[in-house]
Amino acid sequence: MVRVNAYAAPSATEPLVPTTIERRDVGATDVLIEIRYAGICHSDIHTVRGEWGPITYPQVVGHEIVGVVAEVGSEVTKHQVGDRVGVGCLVNSCRECENCRAGMEQYCLNGNVGTYASVDRDGTITQGGYSTHVVVDQDFVLRVPESIPFEKAAPLLCAGITTYSPLAHWKAGPGTRVAVVGMGGLGHMAVKIAHAMGATVTVLSQSLKKRDDGLALGADEYYATSDPDTFAALKNRFDLIVNTVSAPLDMDDYLRLLRLNGTLVIVGAPPEELPVHAFALSGQRRSFAGSGIGGIPETQEMLDFCAEHGIAPETELISADYINEAYERVLGSDVRYRFVIDIATLA
Numbered sequence: 001m002v003r004v005n006a007y008a009a010p011s012a013t014e015p016l017v018p019t020t021i022e023r024r025d026v027g028a029t030d031v032l033i034e035i036r037y038a039g040i041c042h043s044d045i046h047t048v049r050g051e052w053g054p055i056t057y058p059q060v061v062g063h064e065i066v067g068v069v070a071e072v073g074s075e076v077t078k079h080q081v082g083d084r085v086g087v088g089c090l091v092n093s094c095r096e097c098e099n100c101r102a103g104m105e106q107y108c109l110n111g112n113v114g115t116y117a118s119v120d121r122d123g124t125i126t127q128g129g130y131s132t133h134v135v136v137d138q139d140f141v142l143r144v145p146e147s148i149p150f151e152k153a154a155p156l157l158c159a160g161i162t163t164y165s166p167l168a169h170w171k172a173g174p175g176t177r178v179a180v181v182g183m184g185g186l187g188h189m190a191v192k193i194a195h196a197m198g199a200t201v202t203v204l205s206q207s208l209k210k211r212d213d214g215l216a217l218g219a220d221e222y223y224a225t226s227d228p229d230t231f232a233a234l235k236n237r238f239d240l241i242v243n244t245v246s247a248p249l250d251m252d253d254y255l256r257l258l259r260l261n262g263t264l265v266i267v268g269a270p271p272e273e274l275p276v277h278a279f280a281l282s283g284q285r286r287s288f289a290g291s292g293i294g295g296i297p298e299t300q301e302m303l304d305f306c307a308e309h310g311i312a313p314e315t316e317l318i319s320a321d322y323i324n325e326a327y328e329r330v331l332g333s334d335v336r337y338r339f340v341i342d343i344a345t346l347a
């Protein structure tokens, strides 16, 4: 075991504080990563505050991690000391079920192991990326292409893959019309990726406040959902709507914006139920769907796609002692568009 610096939540109601945690010894198939940058995801905040269920404290969160390989186990073949690597939302799964065998570890039928606040297969509670080091099995470590600026790469590991996966699955591309609901951490990545895939991209945001940003990031159109004319003007328009908002919206209003055979996919996670009226679906043979992060092969595919297309998240680099303030700003939608912690400030 090795003790490393970290920023942890001592309880659901207290601010995060600097501390030290233990990382396991590097096993035969493990990689020790010296973390350089970690993104702040909305899920981190829900988790430490116990909003997604009770957790064990102290808890270190962070599942948008990039760093450099510092040591490898004796049987590691996929990564070498000095490699630029990333870790996303998953650090383990059963590896045997049909979904794992198909490279969709996020849908592991025996339960995947999240990067933080999950019980790993050795019985320990996983601790995330707000830390100087992490030990991860080589199969859950991604390669981060050199052309992606390192200080911007971390948010690809959650916000990037969470939006890439549904866009790829529902075949966003030339000739398709994609709407992105919400212009936050996930939404701004959905805009960039859908645009790079060749789709016509429309942002549906509460107001026009971030309109200039949206158009600059690749959106073709930008509408305010607070304007009731928007829903009339865009009726039967889209092939795919990606909803990144984690607050309850009227799903029927959005379903009616889909054309024949269109799909509304949920990637945000509102704790409330989202009621849907049958006629909003059957009227144009529409689908209401959900999508969760991405598997390891698809996450690598997304990183390579972003490198090829010169895509990186818009980020604001912060020091570790700013995390609690950053949380308040995330909750107030006051970030353009992802906070990234400079882990050098934790060393």
Ligand SMILES: [Zn+2]
Residues within 6 Å of the ligand: 041, 042, 043, 044, 063, 089, 158, 159
């Ligand atoms: Zn996340």
Ligand SMILES: [Zn+2]
Residues within 6 Å of the ligand: 093, 094, 095, 096, 097, 098, 099, 100, 101, 105, 107, 108, 109, 110, 111
């Ligand atoms: Zn499995």
